Amino acid sequence: MALIADYLVQGCQMLLILLLAPLLTGWVRAVKARLLRRRGPSVLQPYRDLSKLLRKEVVLADSASWLFRVAPYLIFAALWVAAALVPTFASGLLFSWTADLIAIVALLGTARFFLALAGLDVGTSFGGIGSSREMMIASLAEPAMLMMVFTLSLLAGTTELSSVARFMLTAEVGLRVSLALALLALVMVAIAENARIPVDNPATHLELTMVHEAMVLEYSGRHLALIELSASLKLLLYLSLLGCIFAPWGMATAGAGPVAYLGGAAIYVAKLALGGLLLALFETSIAKMRVFRVDQFLGAALMLGLLGALLLFVSRSL
Amino acid sequence: MPAGVRFATMSLPLLLGLPMLLLAVGVYAIAAAQRPEGGRQVYGIALFACVVLLALALGHLLAGRAPTTLTLPLGLPWLGAHFRLDALAAFFLIVVNLGGAVASLFALGYGQHERAPERVLPFFPAFLAGMNLVLLADDAFTFLFAWEFMSLSSWALVMAHHQEPANARAGYLYLVMACFGTLALLLAFGLLAGPDGGYGFAAIRAGTTSPGFAALVLVLTLLGAGSKAGLVPLHVWLPLAHPAAPSHVSALMSGVMTKVAVYGFIRIVFDLLGEPALWWWGGLVLALGGITAVLGVLYALMQHDLKRLLAYHTVENIGIIFIGLGLALAFQANQMYASAALALTAALFHVLNHSLFKSLLFLGTGAVLTATGERDMERLGGLIHPMPWTALAFLIGSAAISALPPLNGFVSEWLTFQAILISPELPQWLLKFLVPAVGALLALSAALAATCFVKAFGITFLGRPRSPAAAGAVETDRYSLSALFVLAALCLLAGILPGLVVDGLAPVVSLLNGGARLMAQHDRPWLTLVPVVDVKSTYNGLLVLLFMTLSGFTAAFLIHRLASNAARRGPAWDCGFPDANPAFQYTAGSFAQPIRRVFGSIVFQARERVMMPPPGDLRPARFEVKLRDPVWERGYAPVAHAVVALSSRFNYLQYLTIRRYLSLVFGALVVLLLGMVLWR
Numbered sequence A: 001m002a003l004i005a006d007y008l009v010q011g012c013q014m015l016l017i018l019l020l021a022p023l024l025t026g027w028v029r030a031v032k033a034r035l036l037r038r039r040g041p042s043v044l045q046p047y048r049d050l051s052k053l054l055r056k057e058v059v060l061a062d063s064a065s066w067l068f069r070v071a072p073y074l075i076f077a078a079l080w081v082a083a084a085l086v087p088t089f090a091s092g093l094l095f096s097w098t099a100d101l102i103a104i105v106a107l108l109g110t111a112r113f114f115l116a117l118a119g120l121d122v123g124t125s126f127g128g129i130g131s132s133r134e135m136m137i138a139s140l141a142e143p144a145m146l147m148m149v150f151t152l153s154l155l156a157g158t159t160e161l162s163s164v165a166r167f168m169l170t171a172e173v174g175l176r177v178s179l180a181l182a183l184l185a186l187v188m189v190a191i192a193e194n195a196r197i198p199v200d201n202p203a204t205h206l207e208l209t210m211v212h213e214a215m216v217l218e219y220s221g222r223h224l225a226l227i228e229l230s231a232s233l234k235l236l237l238y239l240s241l242l243g244c245i246f247a248p249w250g251m252a253t254a255g256a257g258p259v260a261y262l263g264g265a266a267i268y269v270a271k272l273a274l275g276g277l278l279l280a281l282f283e284t285s286i287a288k289m290r291v292f293r294v295d296q297f298l299g300a301a302l303m304l305g306l307l308g309a310l311l312l313f314v315s316r317s318l
Numbered sequence B: 001m002p003a004g005v006r007f008a009t010m011s012l013p014l015l016l017g018l019p020m021l022l023l024a025v026g027v028y029a030i031a032a033a034q035r036p037e038g039g040r041q042v043y044g045i046a047l048f049a050c051v052v053l054l055a056l057a058l059g060h061l062l063a064g065r066a067p068t069t070l071t072l073p074l075g076l077p078w079l080g081a082h083f084r085l086d087a088l089a090a091f092f093l094i095v096v097n098l099g100g101a102v103a104s105l106f107a108l109g110y111g112q113h114e115r116a117p118e119r120v121l122p123f124f125p126a127f128l129a130g131m132n133l134v135l136l137a138d139d140a141f142t143f144l145f146a147w148e149f150m151s152l153s154s155w156a157l158v159m160a161h162h163q164e165p166a167n168a169r170a171g172y173l174y175l176v177m178a179c180f181g182t183l184a185l186l187l188a189f190g191l192l193a194g195p196d197g198g199y200g201f202a203a204i205r206a207g208t209t210s211p212g213f214a215a216l217v218l219v220l221t222l223l224g225a226g227s228k229a230g231l232v233p234l235h236v237w238l239p240l241a242h243p244a245a246p247s248h249v250s251a252l253m254s255g256v257m258t259k260v261a262v263y264g265f266i267r268i269v270f271d272l273l274g275e276p277a278l279w280w281w282g283g284l285v286l287a288l289g290g291i292t293a294v295l296g297v298l299y300a301l302m303q304h305d306l307k308r309l310l311a312y313h314t315v316e317n318i319g320i321i322f323i324g325l326g327l328a329l330a331f332q333a334n335q336m337y338a339s340a341a342l343a344l345t346a347a348l349f350h351v352l353n354h355s356l357f358k359s360l361l362f363l364g365t366g367a368v369l370t371a372t373g374e375r376d377m378e379r380l381g382g383l384i385h386p387m388p389w390t391a392l393a394f395l396i397g398s399a400a401i402s403a404l405p406p407l408n409g410f411v412s413e414w415l416t417f418q419a420i421l422i423s424p425e426l427p428q429w430l431l432k433f434l435v436p437a438v439g440a441l442l443a444l445s446a447a448l449a450a451t452c453f454v455k456a457f458g459i460t461f462l463g464r465p466r467s468p469a470a471a472g473a474v475e476t477d478r479y480s481l482s483a484l485f486v487l488a489a490l491c492l493l494a495g496i497l498p499g500l501v502v503d504g505l506a507p508v509v510s511l512l513n514g515g516a517r518l519m520a521q522h523d524r525p526w527l528t529l530v531p532v533v534d535v536k537s538t539y540n541g542l543l544v545l546l547f548m549t550l551s552g553f554t555a556a557f558l559i560h561r562l563a564s565n566a567a568r569r570g571p572a573w574d575c576g577f578p579d580a581n582p583a584f585q586y587t588a589g590s591f592a593q594p595i596r597r598v599f600g601s602i603v604f605q606a607r608e609r610v611m612m613p614p615p616g617d618l619r620p621a622r623f624e625v626k627l628r629d630p631v632w633e634r635g636y637a638p639v640a641h642a643v644v645a646l647s648s649r650f651n652y653l654q655y656l657t658i659r660r661y662l663s664l665v666f667g668a669l670v671v672l673l674l675g676m677v678l679w680r
Helices: A002-035 A045-055 A066-084 A101-121 A125-156 A161-169 A177-193 A221-246 A258-284 A291-314 B003-032 B038-063 B087-113 B123-136 B140-161 B165-193 B201-206 B211-229 B238-244 B247-272 B279-301 B306-333 B337-372 B388-401 B408-421 B429-461 B478-496 B498-512 B541-563 B593-603 B630-655 B658-679
Strands: A058-061 B068-072 B081-085 B567-570 B607-611 B622-626
Touching: A002 A045, A002 A066, A002 A221, A002 A258, A045 A221, A045 B541, A058 A066, A058 A221, A066 A101, A066 A221, A066 B388, A066 B541, A101 A125, A101 A161, A101 A221, A101 B408, A101 B429, A125 A161, A125 A177, A125 A291, A125 B408, A125 B429, A125 B593, A161 A221, A177 A221, A177 A291, A221 A258, A221 B541, A291 B429, A291 B593, B003 B038, B003 B068, B003 B081, B003 B123, B038 B087, B038 B123, B038 B498, B081 B087, B081 B123, B081 B140, B081 B201, B087 B123, B087 B247, B087 B337, B087 B478, B087 B498, B123 B140, B123 B247, B140 B165, B140 B201, B140 B238, B140 B247, B165 B201, B165 B211, B165 B238, B165 B247, B201 B247, B211 B247, B211 B279, B238 B247, B238 B306, B247 B306, B247 B337, B247 B498, B279 B306, B279 B429, B279 B593, B306 B337, B306 B408, B306 B429, B337 B388, B337 B408, B337 B478, B337 B498, B388 B408, B388 B429, B388 B478, B408 B429, B408 B478, B408 B498, B429 B593, B478 B498, B478 B541, B593 B607
Parallel strands: A058 B567
Antiparallel strands: B068 B081, B607 B622
């Protein structure tokens, strides 16, 4: 019986993130619109877009191969699994030990690998430019992220996220230089990985940075819906990660009962709303940078992450 | 006599008999090479021998048998030829013969296209036999003899197509570097044997080496085994020689022979040198590994010859293996054997993984080469349409080598990361700074590897064909495909059942690590990988695969069922740009341009130049990229220049009169006698 309940809770988490992801994207867009003094579409618009796209037929380019048709499902599966492994409303769920933070980073890598290949598949210049730049950004963002993981793991003694979240709630953490550096690195990586201003612009592919949107230019119909949903899931994943590591308050523990779970879920939604608000504020207050400034931006993130890890190698109290 | 014991005593003679069989096949191949069925016979027997060797070695390792030894009255008269089979040799025998068996299977089909079979067939089985004998050798003479045999037979294979000037140059460089490496190993064994000349490995193990000599042995082994494995800066020959050979031999050289070099390093440093590891040894190996990993992948990213890209990428993976070995040395020096077990497991796991996916990728390139006659990526493209199965296997190999879960490459890198994360306990300050820096280098090389293989797969197999040869490709034969899919399946299996591999490696680890090993993994729930209990970091490839498959298929089923499954073909959209010409696609060079600009401008001093003709001039614009190889320019070119300058300076000595020669001889005699007098 308890096992069935555990499975149910795990399933709820998977469904919850899938349902919340478009809402988060809609929320960020709505806040941005208000900040620009536009009325903007409703926060529910991404759901409408998705359901419309899902029902439309797919137009495949003549030169598209089977990989182009398989990739959206693969990307979606990898990102959904990765996002579901990040603790949201409760820590220590049934399958939380399946993959640690390093594996989650690598799962994001799997999704990115296939997305970049899909960009190259049709054989157009837009897809190629997107893939090439996406991989350049990833080649700096992924090590920066792993350095952040190192910092956390040196403090918490593990790379498993539920244990990290539990550790971050204990009194021994306190304020640390290394954690501040890790937070900064993670935020910078999150901005770059989600194709946000100042690295990329999620609203258009017709700009000189042309990264994510250029890569998925050839997709249409249900494939595009899955790609968009995956992008929303990725944004949700990063905000959940920030919440779970740096603001783990209010998270229920495994087996705490439905009331605690509901409370945890409410707090989780509040965290997401706050995160989305901050993201929109940041995006509207900064200008986009040239594509060959991105390497300096991410190089700084990598150095910050490395510095955090180095401090901990030198002394556990920093 | 119980069957198990009889088998154990029998297995070593049988194991030795099979390399002899391979040698005999090599001799037979000299005669058979011209006959049409000769290739099939040679590769068939090689396949058989490799499979039997593989089975015997697997049996030895999994049954956990004690080492067996055998002495034959060959070689040096007072020494004899000693052979020994222990867990370490058995593990590397598995790696070598798995690669050998698959390469032979592939060659059953691929070898039919060989232009000069008489230059390949005799040396292929000899090469396999040489590698097997290196692993079984139990004295320095036999080891070095087999090592040289392996080097020379592979050199002959590199020179198989010697009419091409690039291949002749590659062969020359390979020969020079192989001689240099063997010289270093020879000196290392000389130091190990001591003044009494105890060249048997048993005698070396029993003796002790003073710390100064031990450090010298370490450096010499790094030079000798490292030059064969491709450690930076000794890697220069590797990316030239490996691609020059026929593709199934390239797979063996890159996937397997580099592992024999790693075996040589492990055998000497972990086994023969014995206990007295100093902490800075680990630091040295670690730093070399980190630099090798990043430089190797950056070199690979700059290539547009598919085989050369793969060969450079081997350099990266050797770096990852040496990072694990360096960590293990550092832990052992501090008596932290539990941590050393994790680092060693990671390194050995990566040895197995790399032999699987690098062989797969080289064989896939061979299939592409057969189909198109091209290995320049700028002239390929769109091969996924005519060669869907080769493309699938190559894709699996690319994903595995890019360390993507749930495939095998990720597991060994994950284990290496876990070993790095438990290393703040190391007391030495230099290591405290070095280890996180190497961790960053490892993370960087993993991310760059993914970029490299998006390029390798994407430009070669995706998009539209860039040349008529690529447009006219056909799927490769069944032997080749079955070889590719054996390796692809093994990549997946090792990725989703890593616990079983770790358990299989346990006897090797405990042999090298004073009895300490990782705990048994096979009884964990869901076969989860739990390297260290109190660290609580876990990974389960099986469940990741299961979840991904479930969610992917559920999404596909629901969408097709409830929403829409209609699809229509049309011209590519490309933002409304009429894009008829395949030359408008991204090329290998343009794909790597951002990386070239970000990293290459520092490492390779990459310079790009666009030469625009003036208005009215109808000549095409030209784009030029200049890359400089820092290792070659700083390390090798000065040496080569000095040798040339010296020899041209002394060139006149060849044209002297007889009187002058006689006076030279007299002068030399006087100098030597004076030296003798002063020495006393």
